[in-house]
Amino acid sequence: MIQVSISKAGVNVLTVVDPNDFIFSSLYNTFKIIASGTYSPTLGTDPGYNEYYTSVAHGQSFTPFVIAFCKFTNSRVGIVGEKASNVEFWFTNLRVNGSSIEFGYLNATGGNYTPVFKYYICEVPL
Amino acid sequence: MKLVISKPTKNALTETNPDNLIYSSDYDTLKYYVAGSAAVSIPTEASPQTYETTFVTHNLGYYPFFVCFISFDDAPTLQYYMMPFDFADFPMSSQNYVYVTTTTLIFRSWNYDVFGGDVGGQNIHLHYKIFRNDLGV
Known part of the structure; x- marks a missing residue:
């Protein structure tokens, strides 16, 4: 089997064994982003602090591994489970099924909230 | 080709x-930009507090893909918790969030002791990986 490897500077590609010393090696599978997108819904408020979901179709024929971020309206980007640092809005959860990516949120700001969700779809099925 | x-x-x-x-x-795949860790000291206070610090200046000019873990003084290199990290064990609770802007990585920690005891004075160790990938938001 042919092996393709690129080592970091100063490391002998022919003898290196530590994966951290490779820039790339065909010995190891790579993280592949097969699709990505942004989704910016306008979300109504609920002073009762209840959680809701909003979703976007992922367009894949399988349930994919997904990673997502949330840009809050104060121009800070957080990760799933985090609260906006200035208001009562949480990006509470991320779930995925065979057809859609679902973003959990809790909006107790007292008004509509319009975050920007960024999602990455990876090649590996869950 | x-x-x-x-x-x-x-x-x-x-x-x-x-x-x-x-x-x-x-x-596309993830491309490393910078990784590191440092201790963030929680101020010594007896009341609910919000502590926020600019942790890393990346100056990429866009919102980068990032991943963070934290560890605590009692086991700084043994147990790593993926961020965000929420902790509640009466009488203490702690919320630890991390954000990026186009220039910085910001660490925000909220700690509370119901009985007003001292929850400060210890270090939280933040371990970060910032990638070159532009979130495009």
Whole structure:
């Protein structure tokens, strides 16, 4: 089997064994982003602090591994489970099924909230 | 022209399922920018507090893909918790969030002791990986 490897500077590609010393090696599978997108819904408020979901179709024929971020309206980007640092809005959860990516949120700001969700779809099925 | 490396027994010339490939130049991947860690001291206070610090200046000029873990003084290199990290064990609770802007990584920690005891004075160790990938938001 042919092996393709690129080592970091100063490391002998022919003898290196530590994966951290490779820039790339065909010995190891790579993280592949097969699709990505942004989704910016306008979300109504609920002073009762209840959680809701909003979703976007992922367009894949399988349930994919997904990673997502949330840009809050104060121009800070957080990760799933985090609260906006200035208001009562949480990006509470991320779930995925065979057809859609679902973003959990809790909006107790007292008004509509319009975050920007960024999602990455990876090649590996869950 | 593209570069494709398939998994063993798969034909790189005909394979279309990306899960059967080790690498394909058709697909983006994560690209490291900077990684590191440092201790963040929680102020000594007896009341609910919000503590926020600019942790890393990345100056990429866009919102980068990032991942963070934290650890605590009692086991700084033994137990790593993926961020965000919420902790509640009466009478204490702690919320630890991390954000990025186009220039910085910001660490925000909220700690509370119901009985007004001292929850400060210890270090939280933040371990970060920032990638060159632009979130495009």
